[in-house]
Amino acid sequence: MKNILLTGSSRGIGAAIASALDLPEVMLIGHGTKSGIAADFSKADAPAALWQAALDQLGGTIDVLINNAGIFDDNPIDQDDAAWVANWERTMRVNLTASAELCRLAVRHWQQRGSGGRxxxxxxxxxxxxxxxxxxxxxxxxxxxxxxxxxxxxxxxRDGILAFAICPGFTMTGMAEDYLASRGGDKLLADIPLGRVAMPDEVATAARFLAIDAPPSMTGSVIDVNGASYVR
Incomplete structure (x- = not known):
């Protein structure tokens, strides 16, 4: 049995990942007001509280952490200085700092157990x-x-702790739909050789593979899911 903590599981890519991980061998704890344990990542104590709540529900063991929660808010440079900085710091806390705190807790958990994790x-x-x-x-x-x-x-x-990232391009979620509409959807779609944005289940398929099946030698890999709109 794989015990998995997934953040941002209420909608969009997160909900698709949760569905993809609805497997007999997986015990999934979702984070989100609709789908699991509520935690406001703009608050400094939220990641640690979520981790502990997930541990409690999973019998003290987490094998896989999937950091999906994030926000995508406008922050124009011509607004008030204090507002611009506040928006910058909020996005950094939700998108990066909260994920970093959870990664740290996961690494330490696996080190203390003497076992690997993903x-x-x-x-x-x-x-x-x-x-x-x-x-x-x-x-x-x-x-x-x-x-x-x-x-x-x-x-x-060397400790069996593996880490992977997925880089989606535009994905058909609520955030992407609003952004496409505001930026002239047809023009943006013309920049995607595939001719369409990614679907959440396509990102979820990659996440399931990395969480469960990817060989250890893939650790450090970054998987692009963007219809060749950006290739490296």
């Missing part, structure tokens, strides 16, 4: 390509997530 971080194409002028903070948070994933992979592979 981390799957849902980053973004923006980590490599950047994003719109109103989304510096979002791109930076996802780039940080990719760098963190690679660092964990390099630092703890």
């Amino acid at each position: 981390i799957v971080n849902i980053a973004s194409r923006a980590a490599y390509r950047g994003d719109s002028p109103a989304h510096w903070h979002y791109a930076a948070s996802k780039a940080g997530m990719v760098a963190m994933t690679k660092t964990i992979a390099r630092g703890y592979a």
Whole structure:
């Protein structure tokens, strides 16, 4: 049995990942107000509280952490200075710092158990390509997530602790639909050679593979799911 903690499981990619992990060999704890343990990642104590609640429900053992929770808010540079900084810091806390805290707790948990574990971080194409002028903070948070994933992979592979990241491009979730509409959807779609945005279940298929089946030698890998809109 694999005990898995998945953040941001209430909707979009997270809900699709939860569905993909609805397997006999998986015990899944979801984070989200609709689907599991509520935790507001803008609050400093939320990640640790979520981790402990998940441990309690899973009998003291977590084998896989999937960090999916995130926000995608506009932050135009021409707004008030204090507001811009506050928005930057909120996105960093929710998208990156909360994920980092959970990764740290997971690594320490596996070290104390003397067993391996897996981390799957849902980053973004923006980590490599950047994003719109109103989304510096979002791109930076996802780039940080990719760098963190690679660092964990390099630092703890000898302990059987594996780390992977997925970088979706536009995905048909509520956030992407709003953004596509605001940025002229047809023009953005023309930039995707596949001719459409990704579907949540496509990202979920990659997440399930990395969480359960990916060979250990893949640790540190970053998987792109973006219809060839950005290739590395």
